[in-house]
Amino acid sequence: MLIDLHTHTNLSDGQDSPEELILQARGAGLSVIAITDHDTVLGWQRLHNQRDRDSSTGVTIVPGAEISCRTPSGMSVHMLGYLFDPGSSALAEMMSLTRDDRIPRMQKIIGLLNGAGIDISFDDVVAHSGSAATVGRPHLADALVARGVVGTRNEAFAHYLHNDSPFYVGHFAPSPEEAISAIKTAGGVSVLAHGLAGSRGATYSLDEIESLARHGLDGVEVDHRDHDERARASLRELADAHGLFATGSSDYHGISVGHRLAMEVTAPEVWESILEQGKGCEVFTI
Ligand code: AMP
Numbered sequence: 174m175l176i177d178l179h180t181h182t183n184l185s186d187g188q189d190s191p192e193e194l195i196l197q198a199r200g201a202g203l204s205v206i207a208i209t210d211h212d213t214v215l216g217w218q219r220l221h222n223q224r225d226r227d228s229s230t231g232v233t234i235v236p237g238a239e240i241s242c243r244t245p246s247g248m249s250v251h252m253l254g255y256l257f258d259p260g261s262s263a264l265a266e267m268m269s270l271t272r273d274d275r276i277p278r279m280q281k282i283i284g285l286l287n288g289a290g291i292d293i294s295f296d297d298v299v300a301h302s303g304s305a306a307t308v309g310r311p312h313l314a315d316a317l318v319a320r321g322v323v324g325t326r327n328e329a330f331a332h333y334l335h336n337d338s339p340f341y342v343g344h345f346a347p348s349p350e351e352a353i354s355a356i357k358t359a360g361g362v363s364v365l366a367h368g369l370a371g372s373r374g375a376t377y378s379l380d381e382i383e384s385l386a387r388h389g390l391d392g393v394e395v396d397h398r399d400h401d402e403r404a405r406a407s408l409r410e411l412a413d414a415h416g417l418f419a420t421g422s423s424d425y426h427g428i429s430v431g432h433r434l435a436m437e438v439t440a441p442e443v444w445e446s447i448l449e450q451g452k453g454c455e456v457f458t459i
């Protein structure tokens with residue numbers, strides 16, 4: 174039973190439509206897939222509208238989102254939420270404010286790139302964000318590739334777009350503690366995404382993650398491609414010590430960016446406990 178609890182569609186910065194993602198999930202042999210687009214629920218909601226009440230053979234879809242957070246010191250943190258009520262006002266408002274502010278934020282990043290002599294426009298980004306509800310740096314990365322400024326998405330991040338780059342601009346973001354509270358108020362389960370992925374920028378210390386656990390954090394993503402063996406071992410130990418869910422997932426954004434569904438997975442007994450705890454909405458199949 175393969176369970177992947179962190180994936181993106183083209184309603185945020187993934188490359189597959191929700192429908193294509195589910196076809197890929199079937200192909201990968203997944204039994205359970207969470208759709209966790211950045212700051213939006215539109216991807217899984219579109220599939221929910223097509224749900225099959227009688228199906229018992231389809232892939233189980235877990236409603237979720239990845240909330241873009243920032244600490245008071247300015248560090249970027251991603252918080253996964255599962256099985257929350259999407260109509261819960263605090264969480265819906267939080268995601269809406271973030272989505273709105275991503276547009277002026279993108280314009281500021283483009284202004285900084287233009288100032289450094291790089292020829293790129295907001296229209297170029299829009300051409301690559303297509304149907305997305307959240308505009309993000311990966312869309313800008315694709316636009317930079319199309320302009321021939323860099324060769325790949327990863328190269329765009331390495332040269333221009335990483336969190337510590339002079340071209341980095343943040344957007345409105347709740348604190349991780351606020352996101353945990355909003356997810357839990359909405360009946361959901363909160364899991365810290367790629368918490369020790371140092372290649373993306375600064376990360377929490379283990380003590381700080383323990384403090385999130387005291388604020389109600391329910392789990393930590395342990396098995397993630399951006400975690401080395403040491404990071405995984407530390408997070409697993411922390412999860413054991415504090416009774417947190419230890420998950421694993423692909424953080425899939427598309428095949429052409431080198432990601433593979435089920436490249437990391439969550440243990441069935443961990444998934445069963447998350448499912449039991451999530452009270453804000455239900456899983457479904459299409
Ligand atoms: P944004 O939400 O616009 O701040 O962009 C965040 C997204 O960019 C993440 O979810 C990843 O998909 C991607 N990303 C962040 N850092 C890197 C990196 N160093 N290399 C490649 N992709 C990255």
Ligand code: ZN
Binds near residue numbers: 211311
């Ligand atoms: Zn992403």
Ligand code: FE
Binds near residue numbers: 239251366367
């Ligand atoms: Fe993330």
Ligand code: FE
Binds near residue numbers: 179181239424
């Ligand atoms: Fe993600």
